[in-house]
Amino acid sequence: MNRHVMRAIIAKDLIAVRRSKAVVIPMLAVPALLMIVLPLLVGWAARSQQNPDLGRILGTMPGDLARPILNLPQHEQLVVLVNGYLLAPLFLIVPLMVSAVLAADAFAGEKERKTLESLLHLPVSTRELFFAKLLTAFLPAIAVSWIGFACFCLVANGVAWPVMHRVFVPTRLWLVMILWVGPAVATLGLAVMVRVSARARTSQEANQLGGAVILPLIFLAVGQSSGLLLVPLPVAMGIGALIWLVALLLVRGGARHFTRDQLAAKV
Amino acid sequence: MPPAIETNDLTRSFPSGVALDGLTLEVEPGEVLALLGPNGAGKTTTVRLLNGILTPDRGRASVLGLDPAIDGDEVRRRTGVLTEHAGLDERLTARENLTLTGRMRGLDRRWVERRADDLLERFGMAERAHLPVQGTSTGQRKRLALARALLHDPDVLFLDEPTSGLDPAATRDVIDLIGALASEHGRTVVLATHFLGEAGRLANRMAILHRGVLHAFGRPEDIAADLWQGVDADLDLGGPVSAATADGLRTAPGVLVVADTPTGLLVRVADREVVPRLVRSLVEQGLPVYGASAKAPTLEDVYFAVEARIAIAEGRTAGPPPTDVLSASVPVPS
Numbered sequence: 107m108n109r110h111v112m113r114a115i116i117a118k119d120l121i122a123v124r125r126s127k128a129v130v131i132p133m134l135a136v137p138a139l140l141m142i143v144l145p146l147l148v149g150w151a152a153r154s155q156q157n158p159d160l161g162r163i164l165g166t167m168p169g170d171l172a173r174p175i176l177n178l179p180q181h182e183q184l185v186v187l188v189n190g191y192l193l194a195p196l197f198l199i200v201p202l203m204v205s206a207v208l209a210a211d212a213f214a215g216e217k218e219r220k221t222l223e224s225l226l227h228l229p230v231s232t233r234e235l236f237f238a239k240l241l242t243a244f245l246p247a248i249a250v251s252w253i254g255f256a257c258f259c260l261v262a263n264g265v266a267w268p269v270m271h272r273v274f275v276p277t278r279l280w281l282v283m284i285l286w287v288g289p290a291v292a293t294l295g296l297a298v299m300v301r302v303s304a305r306a307r308t309s310q311e312a313n314q315l316g317g318a319v320i321l322p323l324i325f326l327a328v329g330q331s332s333g334l335l336l337v338p339l340p341v342a343m344g345i346g347a348l349i350w351l352v353a354l355l356l357v358r359g360g361a362r363h364f365t366r367d368q369l370a371a372k373v
Numbered sequence: 374m375p376p377a378i379e380t381n382d383l384t385r386s387f388p389s390g391v392a393l394d395g396l397t398l399e400v401e402p403g404e405v406l407a408l409l410g411p412n413g414a415g416k417t418t419t420v421r422l423l424n425g426i427l428t429p430d431r432g433r434a435s436v437l438g439l440d441p442a443i444d445g446d447e448v449r450r451r452t453g454v455l456t457e458h459a460g461l462d463e464r465l466t467a468r469e470n471l472t473l474t475g476r477m478r479g480l481d482r483r484w485v486e487r488r489a490d491d492l493l494e495r496f497g498m499a500e501r502a503h504l505p506v507q508g509t510s511t512g513q514r515k516r517l518a519l520a521r522a523l524l525h526d527p528d529v530l531f532l533d534e535p536t537s538g539l540d541p542a543a544t545r546d547v548i549d550l551i552g553a554l555a556s557e558h559g560r561t562v563v564l565a566t567h568f569l570g571e572a573g574r575l576a577n578r579m580a581i582l583h584r585g586v587l588h589a590f591g592r593p594e595d596i597a598a599d600l601w602q603g604v605d606a607d608l609d610l611g612g613p614v615s616a617a618t619a620d621g622l623r624t625a626p627g628v629l630v631v632a633d634t635p636t637g638l639l640v641r642v643a644d645r646e647v648v649p650r651l652v653r654s655l656v657e658q659g660l661p662v663y664g665a666s667a668k669a670p671t672l673e674d675v676y677f678a679v680e681a682r683i684a685i686a687e688g689r690t691a692g693p694p695p696t697d698v699l700s701a702s703v704p705v706p707s
Binding site: 108110111113114115117118121122125126219220221222223224225226227228229230231366367370371 | 387421424425426427428445446447449450452454456458459460461462463464465469473474476477478479505518521
């Protein structure tokens with residue numbers, strides 16, 4: 107595969123995405139809300155509360171999740187519960203959401219804009235085209251996710267400093283989730299969405315078709331990710347590896363079945 | 374010299390039906406071939422097969438000695454394509470559309486930038502170079518897409534409906550540009566169109582497709598020779614002539630058909646040497662002959678005659694009437 111050619115395809119798509127307000131605004135607004143505004147509000151709420159009683163809430167949660175929080179001083183419990191645990195699932199939604207939006211546009215958007223045929227007439231191999239489109243969705247998703255997480259850490263620690271008097275995020279498990287599991291989940295989602303996009307006629311259709319697959323994945327991710335912060339580090343790494351394995355198998359299958367003829371026949 | 378393009382029994386179907394059925398033809402290096410036919414004739418499918426973005430169900434093609442189904446990337450490296458929809462990214466500027474295409478072709482960035490600037494200048498787009506394509510006219514888009522197709526100086530140029538959607542002035546501009554491009558460096562051009570005017574101006578040979586089947590292929594005059602026996606000649610006698618005069622000509626040696634016109638007679642003769650003999654005979658009868666000109670069939674005459682033949686073969690009414698008067702009285706050859 108020619109890296110220069112792939113870089114050019116990615117550059118073209120990213121320049122175009124950057125200039126499309128309809129894509130950029132929701133792509134940045136949702137992560138900003140989840141990773142900056144929400145921890146800010148929670149931190150302020152925690153600061154303004156004098157020793158809130160979380161006993162009843164923590165009592166409804168699994169023992170493994172509740173115990174580390176109950177062991178903390180009472181004035182730290184709210185901020186650690188929300189910013190340290192409950193917001194965790196959102197960090198898997200962000201890369202999944204961004205990559206799904208961009209991957210849906212990968213081929214269906216080109217069809218919609220009537221630019222796909224000219225792309226197919228270029229001397230770019232099918233593999234180069236497939237992986238370039240995959241990376242066009244993956245790289246911004248990871249960038250938004252990681253930059254967003256860095257912002258989250260700054261905001262969460264900053265706003266909670268008067269309560270916590272220490273840096274409480276990220277923990278090692280958080281880092282595993284952000285740097286290892288998040289990209290795996292993003293890859294899993296976009297491996298599906300790129301294939302859907304190649305078959306759909308418009309990006310709207312791709313989003314609708316993909317929703318049937320992506321949404322259940324999101325719910326699955328949301329459901330499982332809280333627990334991920336409670337398991338031992340090697341187990342979290344293992345879960346991440348498993349997701350990577352499934353994602354890469356899907357990518358490999360997608361690359362094998364992806365043909366120029368199949369795309370050209372639908373132009 | 375081997376042909377620039379060669380196809381043998383090239384066939385491709387889609388779920389909706391057969392798009393191209395057994396296409397066999399050759400295009401010489403430096404030649405301009407017009408692929409003519411109505412919508413759905415198989416012109417675009419032919420271009421896509423020749424450039425290797427579709428694979429044939431049957432048969433094979435060769436472009437510059439390479440099989441597009443096997444060496445697609447190498448073929449595409451040496452060909453340029455103007456698609457029916459210009460296919461430009463509206464969110465990018467005119468210059469970015471060219472430079473990024475060049476980089477996607479694996480060309481050196483600096484070389485591409487210089488080449489893009491040259492082409493934008495040449496195609497009258499320099500002033501819009503740094504503006505987004507969104508907002509440019511259809512004519513400007515076609516010119517820009519043409520510049521993009523030429524970015525890497527291809528040996529073969531595929532032009533799919535290059536003037537569709539253009540106003541007459543823009544059509545003339547684009548045709549002039551294509552004419553100039555075709556004569557440069559002995560470039561081979563395949564022009565898929567349903568506009569006979571541009572085909573007539575640009576093409577050396579034509580291939581008439583209908584529902585995926587090639588019905589005629591060659592120079593217009595050669596196809597005409599297959600379609601019609603003889604040559605048409607317009608005899609200007611200053612006005613209508615008597616039935617006796619017309620009957621007299623009908624029996625003259627070498628005369629195939631005679632038809633009345635408001636200014637005299639239109640005759641179809643076996644060959645052009647018959648025309649001076651007819652003029653002499655008319656003058657000897659005391660009739661004034663103001664003019665006598667042999668008419669070569671136009672591209673339109675040929676195209677519509679082929680279309681009429683297809684219509685008869687398919688058992689339906691012929692489309693637009695042939696432009697020449699004699700066709701009405703002469704059975705369309707099978």
